[in-house]
Amino acid sequence: MNVDRRRETPLARRGAPRFIADRTHLVEDAETALRLGKHVLLRGPTGSGKTRLAEALADRLQLDMESVNCSVDLDLEALLGHRTLGISEGRTVVEYVEGPVIRAMRLGRMLYIDELNVARPEVLPILHGALDHRRQLTNPLTAEVVVAHPNFCVIAAINEGYAGTSALNEALLNRFVVFDVPYVQGEALAQLIREASALSNADHVERFVRLSADLVRASEIGELPVEAASVRALLDACDLSAHMPPLRAIRYAIAGKLSDPREQDLVLELASSYFRGE
Ligand SMILES: Nc1ncnc2c1ncn2[C@@H]1O[C@H](COP(=O)(O)OP(=O)(O)OP(=O)(O)O)[C@@H](O)[C@H]1O
């Protein structure tokens, strides 16, 4: 079969990243919060579209984006920049290379901080002044006070409840307005599958939407981990199923990611009620 991996999805072709929400006012309200100078925390499980939503908001506000990906190794340098040796007029000099936080503050960009709750809590207080009414911080690498450009804003994302994450420090959390980003469902999910995946069979799209509802329900009652209902995984399954039987696609893209064989079996059992014999 000839699969063109460079194939552009309709979403990608249109250029602007689109976030599709259920009937909620998620996108408009988060945009309003940012326009009012608030910083936004997106809270939701893996593959629920948090990064996509941040991109869509940057696009709506016409802001360039700087990104920081938190890990337990995140240090001040990854946020603020580092010093390096350079040559000026034949002499070796110490130069400062700006990090994403300083760049975003100075140039008025959106700062996207992914997995904020994975960073060690002692690294983040440096951001407090930038995130509250002061809108400034003292850069310990240069001893300069950096005052944020009026357009500077922060979107942070957290995946709650996963191994390796810690509860956000109250003082940091207090500096954000919080938006929950659940897995999109129903007609909005159908629209997303149609726009963003390779699947065009309308009947199959409907069945994937119903399977997703079952997966969400099973995760709500604790029979499956929450990521079993990930929209990212579902879109992968839809893409694959445009080229192979859906049950196989679901095994590779959804069931196969679960570590417990009983959970894998449950996913396939739920899926087979929609796709048996396909
Ligand atoms: N509501 C949605 N609207 C548009 N795209 C979505 C939506 N939900 C999920 N997606 C798609 O699913 C994929 C995963 O989304 P994204 O990477 O933004 O998730 P995430 O919440 O940031 O996940 P993680 O916590 O693992 O970083 C992307 O291809 C994204 O376009």
Ligand SMILES: [Mg+2]
């Ligand atoms: Mg993300």
